[in-house]
Amino acid sequence: MRSIWNGSISFGLVTIPIKMYSGSQDRQLDLDMLDKRDHARIRYKRVNEVTGKEVEWKDIVKGYKEDDSYIILEKEDFDQANMKKSKTIDIEEFIKEEDVADVLFKKPYFLEPQKNGEKSYNLLKNALKDTGKLGVATFVMRAKENLSLVGVYKDALVLHVIRFADEIRDPSELKIPDTKVSKKEVDMAKSLIEEYTEKFDFEKYKDVYNDQLLKIIKSKTAGKKVKVEKFESKATPAKDLMAQLKASLDKKKKKSKAS
Structure with a gap:
């Protein structure tokens, strides 16, 4: 890996010389x-x-x-690579917030100690790991000040660039309805969430969209027509909410018993 930033990280009076490396890579096809x-x-x-x-x-x-x-x-090729994912944000399971590794934030950077910084690097790493805390820090890179969180991932310090408060838009401009839902409906939804709650294992989630898009590209190369599975997303009517929640719960319970 090639370092993208050299400097130091400090806490209290302890200063640790480090090199910064990008902790993620782009999965998008080069088009x-x-x-x-x-x-x-x-x-x-x-x-x-x-x-x-x-x-x-x-x-x-x-x-x-x-x-x-x-x-x-063509535009339809991108949709056809995965028709459902192109139209739906599909929640597959629920997890506990504390199960999410910090490295999964969108902009992670790995930190490596430079000469004479090894002991203080491990000191900070072990202290953060033992306390379960994140360090809030600011630094400048590429002529821009960045707000960040420093934590531990797989025995390495990892830094996540986050946004300043004035970079976040105010969601009050959104048109959020005040439609009432009954306690019975909320309780049923909570039961469904509990039934779908798993310990988070991000290894099981794969980027299948690029693979499917490559299949379309190879089919077009061979002059073949790609068979597309039709998908249409429809809103669940308010009157059917309870029935759909119950059906979802029953489906999950049956699947759990079968496995």
């Missing part, structure tokens, strides 16, 4: 913007690199480079 008429790559200013002429947005498509040619992806 280039192309001119749909000749598949030439579109540069930053939307200029056709062959003709030198600017290309309008309506003529720009995305493509995946395969050897020396491009596989052109």
Whole structure:
């Protein structure tokens, strides 16, 4: 790994020289913007690199480079890679907040001690681990001040860049209805949540969307048509809430017994 920031981390009067490394990697496919008429790559200013002429947005498509040619992806290809995930945020289980490893925050960075910082590094790491606490810190990187949390992940110090309060928009602008729900409905929903609660194991969650998108790309390369499973998301009517909650609970209980 290549360090992206060198400096130190301190608590009290203890200063620890460290190197910072990105703790995550991009899982998104590397897609280039192309001119749909000749598949030439579109540069930053939307200029056709062959003709030198600017290309309008309506003529720009995305493509995946395969050897020396491009596989052109249409808007529907991205939806078809996983129709349900493209339309639904699907809660698969519930977990306890304390089960979530800090490294799962969106922007983690690993910290490594530099020379003469080994003992103080381990001191901070062990103290944070034993107390279960996170350190709140600020630092500047790439001409920007960052607010961050420092914790421990797999025997290493990890830093998470978080947002300052003035970077968070006010949700009061959202139109949140004050529709009433009955205690019976809430109790049923709580029972469903308890039934679906598991100890969090993030190893079992895989990024399947990219794999499915690659299958579509390979099918298009071979000139085959991809069979798409239709999916339509419909709101549950208010009058059916209790029935759907009960059906969900029964389904989960049956699945648990079967396993």
